[in-house]
Amino acid sequence: MSQATDTDVREDGIIESVSGPVVTARDLDARMNDVVYVGSEGLMGEVIEIEGNITTIQVYEETSGVSPGEPVEGTGSPLSVDLGPGMLDAIYDGVQRPLDVLEEKMGSAFLDRGVDAPGIDLEKTWEFTPEVEEGDEVEAGDIVGTVPETPSIDHKVMVPPDSEGGEVVAIESGNFNVEETVVELDNGEEIQMHQEWPVRQQRPTVEKETPTEPLISGQRVLDGLFPIAKGGTAAIPGPFGSGKTVTQHQLAKWADADIVVYVGCGERGNEMTEVIEDFPELEDPTTGNALMDRTCLIANTSNMPVAARESCVYTGITIAEYFRDMGYDVALMADSTSRWAEAMREISSRLEEMPGEEGYPAYLSARLSEFYERAGYFENINGTEGSVSVIGAVSPPGGDFSEPVTQNTLRIVKTFWALDADLAERRHFPSINWNESYSLYRDQLDPWFEDNVRADWPETRQWAIDTLDEEAELQEIVQLVGKDALPEDQQLTLEIARYLREAWLQQNAFHDVDTFCEPEKTYRIMDAAKTYNDAAFEALDAGVPVEEITDIDAAPRLNRIGVQEDYNEYIDDLEDDIESQLRELY
């Protein structure tokens, strides 16, 4: 987090009362949402209410031992993040303090308080290559140079959005740290690689556009049935143990975004550690470099201060927007937005605000929509196009989707991936319920799938959906009378649907090959099931008993396609075998 740069400290206030993360101060001259330093230890906080000469502050660190009478120091600037090269391959807490630096500064594995650190390394030098020349006119947002930030990503150095712009009078290539001036303008303005931006304010853009390209996730059930667009929004609600986090991790690993911002909001410490340990070793499927090279992690685990949990999603999305401004496709995963909402509730109840539904503050819905609206496919002010896709996990209490956070989220997002405890119990993973989930991007993304995968993608998918729908209806009857009481064609449909579920919808996140499935493979598995379906119904029409059709040796091999690396050959053989084995029956 940035120490406010112009630190002419404003008039000090005095702590009036302390109750958990909420502190009130007397006689503090501060504006709403300003950052303040509380108490003699200088704990970071933010102004959240001003009433008369009493200012209410939420404190981002533990307040044990803080007592009334201690000083409060204003900084005069709102909560901001440091933007510049060095954010990738980093891991931050909820207010953008790098956790590795904190460990070093505190000399302990435990998080002490009152320690501050800038979000990016101010000393480190970067190799700057100009993109404009002396004499060029530049405006706010324009790219003036690049820095190879990681092997995967070239960091674009931009004129800050609040700059007036002008003619470049000095620019040169070379190694600079982020605070050194790399460009000078004729009006005397100096541009550094380091920028700051208030987290609660959206970075400016020209226009939001309709997204038409899918964010390929490598997960069959998502790409195949419920795709999300680049610049789209999705929610993953599910009870505990249904696989929210694994799904989020899979997306962070395999989504074909340029940059991934992963926000662990109020979740488990060990899970964040898993990401920290795994990502540097995993390979980015598009570039072949380490996954960490395109990733920025924000970790506010459930035992870290609650106020910082409230701010961590904003920190994350501001960083995402900054990379979007460079023209990158950014995917932001927030796990879990319920913890963020609960943090709002906790602060709100300490403020003794009138509660809305289930104790959540009345502004819950407004905050959620503000946040999700920062996603989108944008034309940036420098003319590039970039996107921020937001995928939020929701943890509904008791798995009940009618609770306020889920409902308010569903009103905004366009993709809904419903996780299902029943599926998880039978270890059907990813346990995304295909009857309840939806994607409103399907139609606008179909042309992409037709052009880039197969022309009959939409039709084949529709066949799969119909088959699964029919299975759901038939299952209700089977529950009453048993499978053998059904007519033969319906028994066959059940069998085909079973293969769709087991071979296509199920995917093993822990298998080296199966963990990522390209769209072509997604299509081919689905199509292989359809081949079996068509040939099987032909055989049935020719009078072959259904037991013989379902008994053919080749059919169970459908379930093994997922783990095949050379799937094309395997599927070709399999389809031939299925057809010939069925032909033999009549």
Next chain:
Amino acid sequence: MKEYQTITEISGPLVFVETDEPVGYDDIVEIELSDGETRRGQVLESASDYVAIQVFEGTEGIDRDASVRFLGETMKMPVTEDLLGRVMDGTGQPIDGGPEIVPDERRDIVGEAINPFSREYPEEFIQTGVSAIDGMNTLVRGQKLPIFSASGLPHNDLALQIARQATVPEEEEEGDDDEGSEFAVIFGAMGITAEEANEFMDDFERTGALERSVVFMNLADDPAVERTITPRLALTTAEYLAFEKDYHVLVILTDMTNYCEALREIGAAREEVPGRRGYPGYMYTDLAQLYERAGRIEGREGSVTQLPILTMPGDDDTHPIPDLTGYITEGQIYIDRDLNSQGIQPPINVLPSLSRLMDDGIGEGLTRADHADVKDQIFAAYAEGEDLRDLVNIVGREALSELDNKYLDFADRFEEEFVDQGTDTARSIDETLELGWDLLSMLPKDALNRIDEDLIEEHYREDETAETVEAEA
């Protein structure tokens, strides 16, 4: 140290005092009653002219003349390796008649969050000797795995069985000399009955486990507010032993439901806006501050593994206590009433149970190469069998196909042979997995679609199929 005799209000477990100098939030308070008795409390809210104090031992007998002293520090406890073998009450005072505790160090009981960057990902398999856990929901060092139980179920027996049997297989091979001394059990009891407490203590004494244990006892008739500090004392001790003294610590906390009731009581007394079912809105954060104190730290030998026990009110896992717990912990073990009434010991229902850290803690080099596949297949087959049981009640076994009947038999044998092992049997992971193969071999080979073909070739019991084929014929 200034003394105040300015109590303005006494309400439930809370005392409000007027003050004229600042008092730190969370600071410890001593209240001296007119008869000389001293009680301890903690500052819950501190304003410039008054403070709210939560009294651990209850407010009974406190009047407005009682004098209040603010100690100017947050709650700390003495820690030392000598705590091993000792029995303390819920506030950390020895009740075993042993010598006074000479501390190495005094530590803040609230603890600080472990920096996620400094953690080490837990992936060392702990063999509990219980097949339903080792085979299906493996526990690893540094994990927090609660037992979701309900009134009248034998969760204590399971906890004791795990405490007794838990070993880490590799270490045994390396050398037995330091194996015994490295393992410690910390037992934090909150509001359990004297009888339950005796059950635990008898077992600890019988098995000699007490000398490597630290016991904190808050019994059902002890003050409820005291329960909010008992688990913190237990975990502070655990962190000290694990991260300073290299012990592998298993912390058993029972019963978390009583802890949450105490939180609710304090919340209600403070007239806070309640969250779901009257529990405070910050219960998630509060529970997380306990559960997240499990784990491993890079560069340190020891580990803290937590096994909290909670009884679900009305067997309902959507109740806020199990619900919030499940969102924080790395899985859960369900104790099942039906299995219990069938006499299955331990009555673990594996289907809703889960260990999130399992996938990285098993497999070649850790347990066995076939572990993951066998587990997946057993889950799928048992779930199928469970489903069919409903159907069988309606249509009868004859109406089902041959394969469906096999699934039904599988589910029965799984419960009777795999899960039901009694509280005194410890099975090695090899025994557990071989048993799994025995059961899976009831099913035809091509029904084993979750298992790698090579593994099927290696482990599938051909003779079993032969038998079933004969039976079919």
